[in-house]
Amino acid sequence: MLRKSKKINFRAGRFNINLTTCVSSVLKGIDLLYPHSKISQKEIIDFHINIKPVPGIRHYIKPQVEFVFNSIIPFHPLPIDQAFPLLEWGLNWCVSTHCHQFLIIHAAILEKNGSAIVMPGLPGSGKSTLCAALSLRGWRIFSDELTLIDTTTGLAYPNPRPVSLKNQSIDIIKSFEKNVVFSETVHDTLKGSVAHMLPNKQSTNFYYEQSSEIKSVIFPKYDREATNNEVNPISKGSTFLKLAENSFNYEVLGKEGFTTLSKVLDNAKCYEMHYDGCLEKGIELVESTL
Amino acid sequence: MIRKLDHSEAIKQLLICPWLVSTWSEKHWESLISQCYATSLMARVNWVLKKNNLTHHIPQTLAWHFAAANKAYDAHLHDVNREIDCINKALAPIDIKPVYLKGAAYIVTEENASHGRIFSDIDIYVPKNKINACEQILLWSGWVGSNKDDYDEKYYREWMHEIPPLINIETGATLDIHHNLSPVISRIKINANILEKQIEPGKKANTYVLSPEDRLLHSAIHLLTGEEFYKSFRDLTDLDFMLREYSNKDKEFWEKLISRAREMGVGRVLYYCFRYCSRILHTPIPASSFAAIKESGPHRLLLPIMDSLFYRTLNPSHTSFKDNLYGVSCFCLFLRSHWLKMPLKILIPHLLKKALITLENDKEAKDETTPLSNNQ
Amino acid sequence: MQHWTKGDVNICVYECEPEMVVYDSYLKKTHLLPSPYLDFYSRLVKCIKENSSPLTTDEIFELEGCNTTESKEKTVNLLKSLSDIGLITSLK
Numbered sequence: 001m002l003r004k005s006k007k008i009n010f011r012a013g014r015f016n017i018n019l020t021t022c023v024s025s026v027l028k029g030i031d032l033l034y035p036h037s038k039i040s041q042k043e044i045i046d047f048h049i050n051i052k053p054v055p056g057i058r059h060y061i062k063p064q065v066e067f068v069f070n071s072i073i074p075f076h077p078l079p080i081d082q083a084f085p086l087l088e089w090g091l092n093w094c095v096s097t098h099c100h101q102f103l104i105i106h107a108a109i110l111e112k113n114g115s116a117i118v119m120p121g122l123p124g125s126g127k128s129t130l131c132a133a134l135s136l137r138g139w140r141i142f143s144d145e146l147t148l149i150d151t152t153t154g155l156a157y158p159n160p161r162p163v164s165l166k167n168q169s170i171d172i173i174k175s176f177e178k179n180v181v182f183s184e185t186v187h188d189t190l191k192g193s194v195a196h197m198l199p200n201k202q203s204t205n206f207y208y209e210q211s212s213e214i215k216s217v218i219f220p221k222y223d224r225e226a227t228n229n230e231v232n233p234i235s236k237g238s239t240f241l242k243l244a245e246n247s248f249n250y251e252v253l254g255k256e257g258f259t260t261l262s263k264v265l266d267n268a269k270c271y272e273m274h275y276d277g278c279l280e281k282g283i284e285l286v287e288s289t290l
Numbered sequence: 291m292i293r294k295l296d297h298s299e300a301i302k303q304l305l306i307c308p309w310l311v312s313t314w315s316e317k318h319w320e321s322l323i324s325q326c327y328a329t330s331l332m333a334r335v336n337w338v339l340k341k342n343n344l345t346h347h348i349p350q351t352l353a354w355h356f357a358a359a360n361k362a363y364d365a366h367l368h369d370v371n372r373e374i375d376c377i378n379k380a381l382a383p384i385d386i387k388p389v390y391l392k393g394a395a396y397i398v399t400e401e402n403a404s405h406g407r408i409f410s411d412i413d414i415y416v417p418k419n420k421i422n423a424c425e426q427i428l429l430w431s432g433w434v435g436s437n438k439d440d441y442d443e444k445y446y447r448e449w450m451h452e453i454p455p456l457i458n459i460e461t462g463a464t465l466d467i468h469h470n471l472s473p474v475i476s477r478i479k480i481n482a483n484i485l486e487k488q489i490e491p492g493k494k495a496n497t498y499v500l501s502p503e504d505r506l507l508h509s510a511i512h513l514l515t516g517e518e519f520y521k522s523f524r525d526l527t528d529l530d531f532m533l534r535e536y537s538n539k540d541k542e543f544w545e546k547l548i549s550r551a552r553e554m555g556v557g558r559v560l561y562y563c564f565r566y567c568s569r570i571l572h573t574p575i576p577a578s579s580f581a582a583i584k585e586s587g588p589h590r591l592l593l594p595i596m597d598s599l600f601y602r603t604l605n606p607s608h609t610s611f612k613d614n615l616y617g618v619s620c621f622c623l624f625l626r627s628h629w630l631k632m633p634l635k636i637l638i639p640h641l642l643k644k645a646l647i648t649l650e651n652d653k654e655a656k657d658e659t660t661p662l663s664n665n666q
Numbered sequence: 667m668q669h670w671t672k673g674d675v676n677i678c679v680y681e682c683e684p685e686m687v688v689y690d691s692y693l694k695k696t697h698l699l700p701s702p703y704l705d706f707y708s709r710l711v712k713c714i715k716e717n718s719s720p721l722t723t724d725e726i727f728e729l730e731g732c733n734t735t736e737s738k739e740k741t742v743n744l745l746k747s748l749s750d751i752g753l754i755t756s757l758k
Contacts, residue, residue, distance in 0.1 A: 044316050044351050048324045070327035071608045072520075100358035237685030237698045244696050251694060252365045255678060258689040258696070262680040372692065 001053060001063075001080075002027075009045065011037040012091050013143070013159035016044060019087075021051040023065055029084035029183050033162040033198050036205075047094045051083055069094060082186050085194050088164060095146055095159065096248040102148040102157065103260040104248045109147040109156055109214075110139040115290050116156050116212040118147050118268075119220055120246045123191075126222030126277065129169040132197055133279040134286060136177045141203040142212070146248075151256050154263025155211035160203040162196035170195045176279055214268045216289040217243065226276040231285050239270035297321035298610040304335060305527060306572045308342040316349050321610070323355050328608035329523045332359035334406030359406075366408045370397055371494070373412055373463045378496045380431035384423050388414035389489055389498045391468060391508060396528070398492030399499055403531040407524075411455065411464040415500070417486060418469040425453060425467065432459050441643065471508050471554075478515065478630060480554050502536040502543065503550040510563040511556060517627035519603040519620050526604050529563055530571040537574075544579045557586025562596070566604050599623050669720035670745060672711060674752035681708075688751055697751055706730075706744050707753060720757055 005022040010030060016039060021027065030037075050068035053059055054077045064077035067090035074093060078086050096104050107120035108131035121127030128144055135141045142148075142158040149156050162183070165173060170185055170193065181198035217239050218231065240261055244250045250257040271289055275282045300322035303310050311319075326332040336356040339345045348356060374394065381388055390398050393409030416424045429435070433456040446454045451470035458465065470482045488501035500508060509532065513525040537543045551560040561583045567573035568580075588596055602619040605611040632640060676692040684701035699707075713729055714721055721729070726745070732738045748754045 044349065045320050045324075046352075046355070070324045071612070072328060098358055099354070100361040101354045235685055236682035237687055237700075240680065240682065240687045241696060241698050252362055254365060254368065254694060255689065255691040256361075258678055258680070258687075258691070262687075265680070265682060369694075 005050075005052070009039045009041060009043060010034050011039055013095070013161045014148075014157065015046040015091075015095070015159075017091070018045040018048045019051070020049070021083075023051050023053070023080065023083045025081070025184075026051050026083045026087055029087070029196070032181060033183060033196055035198070047091075049087070049090065049094075051087055051090075053080065067093075078189075082189050082194075084183060084196070085164075085186055085189060088162065088196060091161065092145055095148075099148065100249055100252055101151065103151055103250065103253060103257050105147040105149065105243055106145065106246045106248065107147040107243075108144050109142040110134050111142055111156075111158075111212045112139045114212060115215040116142065117216040117218060117286060117289065118156070118214050119218050119286075120147075120243065121220055124222070126220050126275070126282075128163065128165055129172055129222075129277075129279070130220055130282050130286065132163045132165060132169070132173045133176055134283055135163065135200050135203060136173075136180065137283055138202075141199045149214075149260055149264060150211065151253060151260045153211070154214075154260055154266070156214050157209075157211050158203075160199050163199060164194060164196055166194055167192045172277075172279070173197065214264050216271065216286075217265075217268050218271045218273050218286060218289060220273045220275065220282070222275060222277055224277055226274050229275045229278065229281045229285060231271045231273045231289055234270050234272050236265045236268075236270055240265055301325040301329065301331065301335065301523075301606055301608075302571070305338065305530075308338055308344055311339070311344050311347050314347065316352075319349050319352055323352055325606055325608045325610065326355070326359075329606045330408065330521060331406065331524055331527065332356060333363035333408070334524075334527065336360055337405040363406050363408060367397065367404075369461070369463070370394060370412065373458065373461060373465075374398065374494065374497060376432075376458065376461070377412070377414065377428075377465065380428055380433075381424065382496075384420075384427055386416060386420055386424055386427075387496070387498050388416060388424075389500060390492065391415055391500070391505075392512065395492070395499045395505055398494040398497040399505075400493045401532070402535045403528045407528070411466050413466045413468060415468045415471075415485070418482065421453060421467065421469050425456070428456055428465070433457060433465065434459055436464070471504075471511055472515075472631075478511070478556060478559075480556070484553060501550075502532070502540070503547045506532050506536065506547060506563075507551060507554060507556055507560065510559050513604075514559050514562045514566075514600075515627055515630050517624045519623065520607050522604050523606040526567065526570060530567050530573045533563075533567060533573050533575065544576055545582075548579060548582050551583070551586070557583060558588065561587045562600065566600055570601070570604055668723050669757040670710070670714075670723070670726065670749075670754050671720035671757060672714055673748070673754045677752045679707075679753070688753060690752055699747075699751075702744065703748065706741075707748060710748075710754065 002022040002024055005020050006027060007018065007020050008030060009016065009018050012034065048070050051065055052068060054064040054066055063080045065080050065083045065086060066073050066077040067075055067086050069090065105118070105120060107118045108127050109116055109118045110131060119127045119130065131141065131144045141160045141163065142156060143160060144163040146159060147156060148159050173180065174182070183196040185193050185195040187193045219242065243261055247257065253260070269289060273285055275285060297318040298321065300318055304322060322335070326335050332355060336359065339348065374390070377388060391413040393407055394412045396404035396407060436455045436457055443454060446452060451472055452466050452468040456465045456467070470480055471485065472478045472480050485500060485504055488504060489498050490501060491497065492499045499505060506529065509525065509528055513522060513529065548560065551557050564575050564580060564583055568575050587593065599619045599622055602613065602616050603623055628641060676690055678689045678691060680687040681704060684704060686699050686704040686707065688697045688699060709729065710726065727738055727741060730741050732741050745754065749756050
């Protein structure tokens with residue numbers, strides 16, 4: 001920890017953040033994973049955040065840190081070595097809790113040549129690993145976690161941030177592509193071991209208002225024992241319900257959420273994908289849907 | 291009072307003099323948004339701007355914060371109205387006409403305090419002799435108890451002025467059923483029978499509310515004898531809105547309010563309400579009303595202490611307003627709240643029990659390292 | 667004799683052949699209905715609009731060509747399901 005807190009203003013996806021922290025791992029994480037994202041003091045800030053040590057006895061015995069959003073503390077504190085993942089989870093919370101100008105779906109979304117694919121997935125579906133791999137083969141990451149769909153147009157908007165990978169996925173991606181920039185792996189989190197990957201330049205050098213039509217919705221199912229690597233079409237109706245279930249704010253948006261999903265599914269084809277974890281094969285299957 | 295006109299007190303400036311926003315820089319608006327998040331007042335502030343035709347001053351890049359908060363508020367309003375319909379329908383067969391309290395009351399009366407106001411529970415008042423029937427029929431109609439242990443059951447049923455909360459299985463909404471405005475064992479003793487004489491219909495069909503004076507006093511009791519302060523500035527703005535609106539509608543409101551407060555034995559609460567609403571939010575309260583309530587104020591040596599505690603806890607809980615004594619002030623008022631609610635022989639064991647429960651919860655949280663949010 | 671008309675104003679339909687997704691914006695519930703419902707519902711609504719008035723159960727039997735007890739029962743079940751969701755309303 002530093003003696004005195006530092007303040008940084010930086011762009012996290014499409015939102016401007018003012019961060020105050022004295023935790024050095026957080027500052028290092030930002031330098032590494034948001035290298036071209038610093039913004040001037042004059043820029044207007046969306047979210048004011050503080051990552052600070054928990055005061056009192058916890059400062060000395062098994063120190064913890066807490067995420068503070070405009071003086072509100074929405075989560076329990078975490079051990080200090082999880083400070084950078086806490087920032088990333090907190091930034092996700094900021095978006096998924098507040099940004100009702102979008103329908104927000106818990107899904108990865110990538111774009112190439114004007115077409116976007118959305119991959120919702122429960123933990124363990126393999127979506128994050130696939131998302132990271134696709135981004136290393138020319139796809140632009142709109143987001144690895146939060147698909148943002150404009151409620152008036154049904155188009156998806158980019159919000160690219162470091163890709164969160166867990167456990168074996170970290171080594172898998174490190175083997176898949178050398179020279180990828182990763183944060184240090186943090187162990188013993190609620191999700192196991194976690195590391196964050198710097199997204200490619202194509203993802204972060206973009207015009208924030210450049211939207212994309214969603215052309216495919218793919219539900220990946222990773223199964224190491226799978227004998228067939230295949231994509232199978234599924235009905236729009238069942239996809240509709242699954243997307244609604246995987247949305248953070250479908251209930252808040254009400255009818256607007258319903259009409260937004262209708263607009264998306266008017267143009268998107270829907271698939272289930274079974275694959276055994278071979279990433280090159282997975283990428284081929286995803287690309288075959290377009 | 292507004293101590294400074296820089297952006298560190300943006301939210302107070304806006305609520306006291308909305309037209310000031312026409313002079314604001316973008317940084318000023320940025321501070322406002324941050325303070326709105328801290329106080330859960332984004333949608334309410336947006337309503338104030340709309341009412342005063344000032345929304346065109348909002349910087350384009352920040353407009354989404356207000357629009358998004360409005361959507362959340364609209365969803366909340368819909369859900370509350372639907373829940374009220376469910377409650378009324380469930381209680382109709384036994385001819386109980388629930389009296390809606392606090393946030394739900396603001397909505398069924400469509401008063402200014404309803405605008406942009408989000409709350410977590412629906413509160414109703416039911417006469418004590420109908421509480422059992424009310425609880426039974428709700429349990430038959432799809433509500434469940436909220437898994438309280440034996441100690442909590444005793445706390446609610448023997449000591450408090452409400453029964454343990456019920457939850458609607460279908461919607462997940464929490465319902466608090468009160469049979470008085472203050473706890474049975476409280477040092478502030480309110481005779482619930484006098485409340486019933488002044489119940490009136492709400493604007494929403496089949497709903498009832500307390501009289502304006504009683505609604506004001508209930509909210510004031512809740513804020514000024516309560517134990518939690520993270521939403522206290524928002525609750526203070528409720529009182530400000532209510533005092534302004536009710537006094538505009540009824541010339542005799544101030545006299546009725548003061549006389550009612552005396553009748554209920556809550557003159558001290560009203561004294562603090564007048565004092566802090568006028569000093570923090572510049573609520574226009576007639577000098578005669580201040581004079582009339584003066585005798586209910588605290589001892590002259592106690593007043594500066596109460597000022598010190600309440601100024602810290604009733605102002606926004608945002609870093610722009612908090613100082614090093616904020617935490618201590620909250621703790622002092624927490625102790626005071628319990629002292630008001632309970633006689634000493636119940637209070638001390640209760641506080642010990644609460645401390646033990648807090649330690650156990652902290653240990654569980656540490657073991658699980660569970661963030662409060664699922665949105666990771 | 668029951669009359670059937672278009673349903674609750676809070677109901678929205680998304681047709682995604684062969685299924686349909688129905689949303690009740692009052693209860694905030696989303697339902698997925700499989701293929702028999704979409705075709706049947708589309709025919710019913712078209713006919714109600716053309717008639718400019720509710721249809722009786724007998725008129726619906728005629729529309730669907732129901733001349734056996736079994737087919738009538740099937741149609742009545744479809745009507746009840748659509749009515750339960752609010753897509754159509756039964757008037758006595």
